[in-house]
Amino acid sequence: MERSTRQRTAIRDAIEAAGRPLSPQEVLEVARLQVEGLGMATVYRNLKLLLDDASIALVQLPGDGPRYESSVHDHHHHFQCKQCQRVFDVHQCPGDLSKLAPPGFSVERHEITLYGQCKDCLSAAPATSAPSKSAVHNHPPTGH
Amino acid sequence: MERSTRQRTAIRDAIEAAGRPLSPQEVLEVARLQVEGLGMATVYRNLKLLLDDASIALVQLPGDGPRYESSVHDHHHHFQCKQCQRVFDVHQCPGDLSKLAPPGFSVERHEITLYGQCKDCLSAAPATSAPSKSAVHNHPPTGH
DNA sequence: ATAGATGCAAAGAGTTTGCATAGGT
DNA sequence: ACCTATGCAAACTCTTTGCATCTAT
Numbered sequence: 001m002e003r004s005t006r007q008r009t010a011i012r013d014a015i016e017a018a019g020r021p022l023s024p025q026e027v028l029e030v031a032r033l034q035v036e037g038l039g040m041a042t043v044y045r046n047l048k049l050l051l052d053d054a055s056i057a058l059v060q061l062p063g064d065g066p067r068y069e070s071s072v073h074d075h076h077h078h079f080q081c082k083q084c085q086r087v088f089d090v091h092q093c094p095g096d097l098s099k100l101a102p103p104g105f106s107v108e109r110h111e112i113t114l115y116g117q118c119k120d121c122l123s124a125a126p127a128t129s130a131p132s133k134s135a136v137h138n139h140p141p142t143g144h
Numbered sequence: 145m146e147r148s149t150r151q152r153t154a155i156r157d158a159i160e161a162a163g164r165p166l167s168p169q170e171v172l173e174v175a176r177l178q179v180e181g182l183g184m185a186t187v188y189r190n191l192k193l194l195l196d197d198a199s200i201a202l203v204q205l206p207g208d209g210p211r212y213e214s215s216v217h218d219h220h221h222h223f224q225c226k227q228c229q230r231v232f233d234v235h236q237c238p239g240d241l242s243k244l245a246p247p248g249f250s251v252e253r254h255e256i257t258l259y260g261q262c263k264d265c266l267s268a269a270p271a272t273s274a275p276s277k278s279a280v281h282n283h284p285p286t287g288h
Numbered sequence: 289a290t291a292g293a294t295g296c297a298a299a300g301a302g303t304t305t306g307c308a309t310a311g312g313t
Numbered sequence: 314a315c316c317t318a319t320g321c322a323a324a325c326t327c328t329t330t331g332c333a334t335c336t337a338t
Contacts, residue, residue: 003337039295060207062255092244100236104263111206111257119248147312183320
């Protein structure tokens, strides 16, 4: 059975607390604040376990590595800021998109990613310099 | 300036002729039919050059490696078949999605990916076995 | 005490780069 | 002849795996 370790708890908590999808590297950085010697292999192993658990959800954006977020959310999409690269949840959805596909194709699912500038970057520096790129410590608006 | 080599021509032609986005591996396989000893490094280098040229366009689907297609197309989206994994163009678009983003965010661009079953897989084997996975030689409907 | 979990380092997959050679112009 | 393009192999990044050790139960 599955054991409760400091590492696993730190990793799960990091993702729960983030409020936005985190990359494995970001998860490591945040979880290391709780567990000093935490290794990347442990992060990857636990991400996989927590995914199977459905404790967390996988977020895949086009052309970017995997991110992970709390699986509490229902169907939603994502917004990536072109300045700070952070990803935010978008809880609006245009609904059924099956009419977009070519005739004869069956559509079961869709993914939508919006790109632009987030609130922080728009106000902080309109189209100029950006907030910190790792941005692990920020808890910006998530659009809930 | 840029030279016209057998390799470059074979790579460009492979992408033009495909009618759907190809992975670097698929490009290599197709282009090798024209140029025997073609190496992967050459494929990658030329993909980059042709991208700069805007001769080809980069297609990024969530959680998948890069694909490349002829840049002749205008704004469009993509459909990935969950059986054969091939990607097809979708020329319909729901239009402006900026109202989906959280307030205070500015939306400049969007990506949509549809998932389901393509015409071939639906008719060939309704929800059972799939056509060849590399599928480099097929030219299925592209939804134009 | 036992079996799962961890950390490190090595192994993989995909992509990029250095370098000597081949080949357009 | 010049200088870009190629092929090979090594380097790199991200992720996974093997193995000895640690630790929750």
